[in-house]
Amino acid sequence: MDELAALTKLERVYRESSLLCFTETWLKQDIPDSVISLTGFTLVRADRSEVESGSSDHNLVNLLPVYTPVVKQQSPQGKEVMIWTEEASEQLRDCFNITDWDVLCSPHGEDVDSLIHCVTDYIHFCVENTVPSRTVWCFPNNKPWVTSELKALLNEKKRAFLSEDKEELRRVQRELKYNIRRCKASYKKKLEQGMEQNNIREVWRGLKHISGHGKSGDVLQVIGDQAWANELNLFFNRFDLARHRAPSSLPSRQAIHPQLSSFTPQLPAQHSALLPTVTVDQSTVDQSTSTPFRLTLDQVRRELKKTKARKATGPDNISSRLLRECADQLCEVVLFMFNLSLSLERVPALWKTSCVVPVPKISHPKELNHYRPIVLTSHLMKAMERIVLSYLRTQLVHL
Structure with missing residues (x-):
């Protein structure tokens, strides 16, 4: 028993065994072990004539299961999370309050791309030095009630x-x-x-x-090389590529097929009167185009506070909770960036960039159409889109 206790304590192969079978001393290396071998288990013999078993006076048979524990099926995943406490949020607001935004914005002039990158990097710098973070390890066998x-x-x-x-x-x-x-x-x-x-x-x-519904082990992981990623990107953007393709001179219906004209005749003149006519007040259009569209501080502040805190971040890595918590402090510089982009009629490249995540529609996808694109864009761009959309809706009422 002392030997068994020592082997169990020191040797991993004995400690993790599912069954220990002890037989008489007549069991030798030349005697088959088919009597004690089990399906689905690994058999390890320790005969007394073998040096590895210490030439003991008994034979130790170790059975290792084929089953792999859940904790060993998948390696633990480490994730760095931000600890948003009330104290950290207050310190971050104070950091933005004492910031001189004119010093950051004035050197860039009308270069909206460099301005966006500068302000974004400064926001990241303030968050990293103010909000504490820690690394959380998620094990596959964790129970929800384990603390x-x-x-x-x-x-x-x-x-x-x-x-x-x-x-x-x-x-x-x-x-x-x-x-x-x-x-x-x-x-x-x-x-x-x-x-x-x-x-x-x-x-x-x-x-x-x-x-256990929706676990990562039940969903097929998307694995592919760069060529596969480019092919998937072209598939997701196939409609945009067709829309932005340079227009070419289209042949006439007679040139495409001689009988096409008989199947697709022109609309008769008597039926054209049945089509609805749209009358546009030209004075209203001229007045709206002459006045430049500029956002106000209240509009930007209201949209930033309406941002949902649980939304995923976009390529600029500015979290929605940051915009919601510091809406009063960031609305001024965000308003300046919005109005500069609208006056120049140019959207910054960082705001136009999207992160497309392919999510399988079925358990075992085989085609490109079996993936659903989930697009992550900048929260600042979404706020600007909502403000512009509300303005366009008010203008369409006059049409």
């Missing part, structure tokens, strides 16, 4: 087990059982409060986590 305190107790239990301190091990085990019951009850209460408060988002997230 960091519970993980610390599990590590403490492992240390007590390795040190063979039975009193400490019993104490940690009692504390661990109590905290497991408390964490489960707390998670249950959280789900019940979400249903009572009609918080469907949190309830649905908890149900998906418990049932």
Whole structure:
């Protein structure tokens, strides 16, 4: 038993075995082991005549399972998250309040692209030096009710087990059982409060986590080289490419097919009177075109505060929560960038850039059409689009 305890403690192959089979000493290397071999398991023999087994007086058979634990099927993923506390948000607002935006904007003149890059980099600099961040590790076998305190107790239990301190091990085990019951009850209460408060988002997230619906292992990972990415990009932009293609001189219907004219005749003159006519007040059009369209500070502030905090960031890496928390401090410089872009009739390249994420429509995609493009754009560009859209709607009323 001492030898078995030593092998289990020191050798990983013995410690992770599913079954230990002890036989009589007559089991030799030349005797087949088909009697004790199991389907789906790896058989390891330790005969007494072998040097590896220490020439012991018994034979040890170790069976290793083919099944791989969940924690080993997928490596843990580390993700850096920002800790948005009220104190950090207040410090970030103070940082933007004391910023002299004229010093950043005046050197660029009418170069809207360099202006956008300069302001974006400065915002990133302020966020990195103000808002704390930490790296969170997500393990595939994590339960939704497991907290960091519970993980610390599990590590403490492992240390007590390795040190063979039975009193400490019993104490940690009692504390661990109590905290497991408390964490489960707390998670249950959280789900019940979400249903009572009609918080469907949190309830649905908890149900998906418990049932395992929508896990990353169930969705096929998109893997491909640069050529495949370019081909997928061309497929997603096939309509834009056809629209922006240079127009060519189209042949007449008679040149395409002699009988095409008989099938597609011109609209008779008597039917043209049935078409609706649109009358445009030319004075209204001239007055609207003569007045340049400029945004106001209240419009920009209102749109920034309406930004949803849970939306994914675009290529500029400016989070929606940042725009929402610091709308009063950033609305002035954002207004200047919006009006400069509208006056120059040019959209900055950073705002036009989009990050397209291909999401499989089915479990096993085989064609390019089996992927759905999810486009991530800049939140500042979305705010500007909403303001311009509301202005265009008011102008279309006069038509």
